Amino acid sequence: MAMSGGSDDGEPMMEMNTTPLIDVMLVLLIMFIITIPVQTHAVKIDLPQDSPPQDVVVEPVKNKLIVDTNDTISWNGTPVSQAQLAGILAQTRNMDPEPELQFQPDARARYQIVDEVLVVIKRSGVTKLGFVGNEQYGSFQKAPGK
Structure with missing residues (x-):
């Protein structure tokens, strides 16, 4: 030292x-x-899968998907979550022929919810998609008498 x-x-x-x-x-x-x-460290857990509700009806020709003003997602009138929607869309994708999906978001629904539903639809691989009720998004209306 x-x-x-x-x-x-x-x-x-x-x-x-x-x-x-x-x-x-x-x-x-x-x-x-x-x-x-x-x-x-890994903890193996079997998480429950969110399956479609039992009372959801999948029509063979066309199905209507609605997002209302309360941000509720409805499949043919039955409320569903986004995870359940993914399962239902997978079920319709496997049908032959694939039924048409009619998507009708309300004009006052939050954009974020509508966008998330569109992402679920895109990821599911649905090929027959139609938008219904687009007239509610018109930026102007005709004046009376014209």
Whole structure:
């Protein structure tokens, strides 16, 4: 251990230089961290699948999907969640021939909900999709008498 020079009064300093000790401890800490095996903790849980409600009717020709002003999604008049909608759309996709899906969002429904429903429809792979009730989105109406 090295002794450093003294102070102004000429006496030697009797303190140990701890810098090399700290350097060695840091190197040992890094080596210890590198050699620790990666811990992988996994908890296997069987989550329940959200299946279509039992009272949902899937018509063979056309089905109507409505988003109302309360942001409720309805399949042929029966309220469903987005997860249930994905299951129903998968069921219709497997039908031969595939029934037409008529999508009718209310003009006062939140855009976010309508957009999420459209994403569910797109991901399901539905090929027969029609928008119903587009006249409610008209930006102007004819004046009376014209």
